[in-house]
Amino acid sequence: MRVERALAKLLELGLICELGRKQVIGRPILYGTTATFLRCFGLDSLDDLPQLPTTEDEAESLNDEQKSLLRERLEKRQQE
Incomplete structure:
Protein backbone atom coordinates (compact mmCIF):
# COMPACT_ATOMS: atom_id res chain seq x y z
CA MET A 1 0.00 0.00 0.00
CA ARG A 2 1.36 3.41 -0.95
CA VAL A 3 0.96 6.12 1.63
CA GLU A 4 3.42 8.73 0.41
CA ARG A 5 0.75 11.16 -0.82
CA ALA A 6 -1.27 10.91 2.38
CA LEU A 7 1.82 11.47 4.53
CA ALA A 8 2.94 14.38 2.35
CA LYS A 9 -0.49 16.03 2.69
CA LEU A 10 -0.56 15.54 6.47
CA LEU A 11 2.94 17.04 6.70
CA GLU A 12 1.93 19.94 4.42
CA LEU A 13 -1.08 20.69 6.63
CA GLY A 14 1.07 20.54 9.76
CA LEU A 15 -1.01 17.75 11.27
CA ILE A 16 1.97 15.42 11.71
CA CYS A 17 5.73 15.84 12.03
CA GLU A 18 8.75 13.60 11.74
CA LEU A 19 10.02 12.50 15.14
CA GLY A 20 13.08 10.57 14.02
CA ARG A 21 13.88 7.11 12.76
CA LYS A 22 13.28 3.73 14.34
CA GLN A 23 16.50 1.88 15.03
CA VAL A 24 15.65 -1.26 13.05
CA ILE A 25 16.48 -2.55 9.58
CA GLY A 26 15.32 -0.03 7.00
CA ARG A 27 15.20 2.74 9.62
CA PRO A 28 11.57 3.76 9.00
CA ILE A 29 10.56 7.33 9.77
CA LEU A 30 8.56 7.81 12.97
CA TYR A 31 5.74 10.36 12.84
CA GLY A 32 3.82 12.10 15.58
CA THR A 33 0.83 14.38 15.78
CA THR A 34 1.18 18.12 16.28
CA ALA A 35 -0.61 20.77 18.32
CA THR A 36 -2.32 21.75 15.06
CA PHE A 37 -3.74 18.23 14.82
CA LEU A 38 -5.16 18.52 18.33
CA ARG A 39 -6.70 21.95 17.64
CA CYS A 40 -8.21 20.83 14.31
CA PHE A 41 -9.97 17.93 15.99
CA GLY A 42 -10.94 19.79 19.17
CA LEU A 43 -8.71 17.70 21.44
CA ASP A 44 -6.81 18.77 24.52
CA SER A 45 -4.50 15.76 24.27
CA LEU A 46 -4.21 12.41 22.52
CA ASP A 47 -5.83 10.88 25.61
CA ASP A 48 -9.11 12.42 24.38
CA LEU A 49 -9.13 10.11 21.33
Whole structure:
Protein backbone atom coordinates (compact mmCIF):
# COMPACT_ATOMS: atom_id res chain seq x y z
CA MET A 1 0.00 0.00 0.00
CA ARG A 2 1.36 3.41 -0.95
CA VAL A 3 0.96 6.12 1.63
CA GLU A 4 3.42 8.73 0.41
CA ARG A 5 0.75 11.16 -0.82
CA ALA A 6 -1.27 10.91 2.38
CA LEU A 7 1.82 11.47 4.53
CA ALA A 8 2.94 14.38 2.35
CA LYS A 9 -0.49 16.03 2.69
CA LEU A 10 -0.56 15.54 6.47
CA LEU A 11 2.94 17.04 6.70
CA GLU A 12 1.93 19.94 4.42
CA LEU A 13 -1.08 20.69 6.63
CA GLY A 14 1.07 20.54 9.76
CA LEU A 15 -1.01 17.75 11.27
CA ILE A 16 1.97 15.42 11.71
CA CYS A 17 5.73 15.84 12.03
CA GLU A 18 8.75 13.60 11.74
CA LEU A 19 10.02 12.50 15.14
CA GLY A 20 13.08 10.57 14.02
CA ARG A 21 13.88 7.11 12.76
CA LYS A 22 13.28 3.73 14.34
CA GLN A 23 16.50 1.88 15.03
CA VAL A 24 15.65 -1.26 13.05
CA ILE A 25 16.48 -2.55 9.58
CA GLY A 26 15.32 -0.03 7.00
CA ARG A 27 15.20 2.74 9.62
CA PRO A 28 11.57 3.76 9.00
CA ILE A 29 10.56 7.33 9.77
CA LEU A 30 8.56 7.81 12.97
CA TYR A 31 5.74 10.36 12.84
CA GLY A 32 3.82 12.10 15.58
CA THR A 33 0.83 14.38 15.78
CA THR A 34 1.18 18.12 16.28
CA ALA A 35 -0.61 20.77 18.32
CA THR A 36 -2.32 21.75 15.06
CA PHE A 37 -3.74 18.23 14.82
CA LEU A 38 -5.16 18.52 18.33
CA ARG A 39 -6.70 21.95 17.64
CA CYS A 40 -8.21 20.83 14.31
CA PHE A 41 -9.97 17.93 15.99
CA GLY A 42 -10.94 19.79 19.17
CA LEU A 43 -8.71 17.70 21.44
CA ASP A 44 -6.81 18.77 24.52
CA SER A 45 -4.50 15.76 24.27
CA LEU A 46 -4.21 12.41 22.52
CA ASP A 47 -5.83 10.88 25.61
CA ASP A 48 -9.11 12.42 24.38
CA LEU A 49 -9.13 10.11 21.33
CA PRO A 50 -11.53 7.16 21.54
CA GLN A 51 -10.05 3.74 22.25
CA LEU A 52 -9.53 1.53 19.22
CA PRO A 53 -11.58 -1.67 19.26
CA THR A 54 -9.76 -4.86 20.14
CA THR A 55 -9.71 -7.84 17.83
CA GLU A 56 -12.18 -9.54 20.17
CA ASP A 57 -14.56 -6.57 19.90
CA GLU A 58 -14.37 -6.69 16.11
CA ALA A 59 -14.90 -10.46 16.03
CA GLU A 60 -18.07 -10.08 18.12
CA SER A 61 -19.60 -7.84 15.46
CA LEU A 62 -19.23 -10.52 12.75
CA ASN A 63 -22.16 -12.65 11.67
CA ASP A 64 -21.94 -16.47 11.86
CA GLU A 65 -20.79 -16.89 8.25
CA GLN A 66 -18.05 -14.29 8.70
CA LYS A 67 -16.91 -15.93 11.95
CA SER A 68 -16.73 -19.30 10.20
CA LEU A 69 -14.65 -17.86 7.35
CA LEU A 70 -12.34 -16.15 9.84
CA ARG A 71 -11.84 -19.41 11.77
CA GLU A 72 -11.02 -21.23 8.52
CA ARG A 73 -8.44 -18.58 7.55
CA LEU A 74 -6.83 -18.69 10.99
CA GLU A 75 -6.63 -22.49 10.95
CA LYS A 76 -5.11 -22.42 7.47
CA ARG A 77 -2.46 -19.92 8.61
CA GLN A 78 -1.55 -22.11 11.59
CA GLN A 79 -1.03 -25.10 9.29
CA GLU A 80 1.36 -23.20 7.00
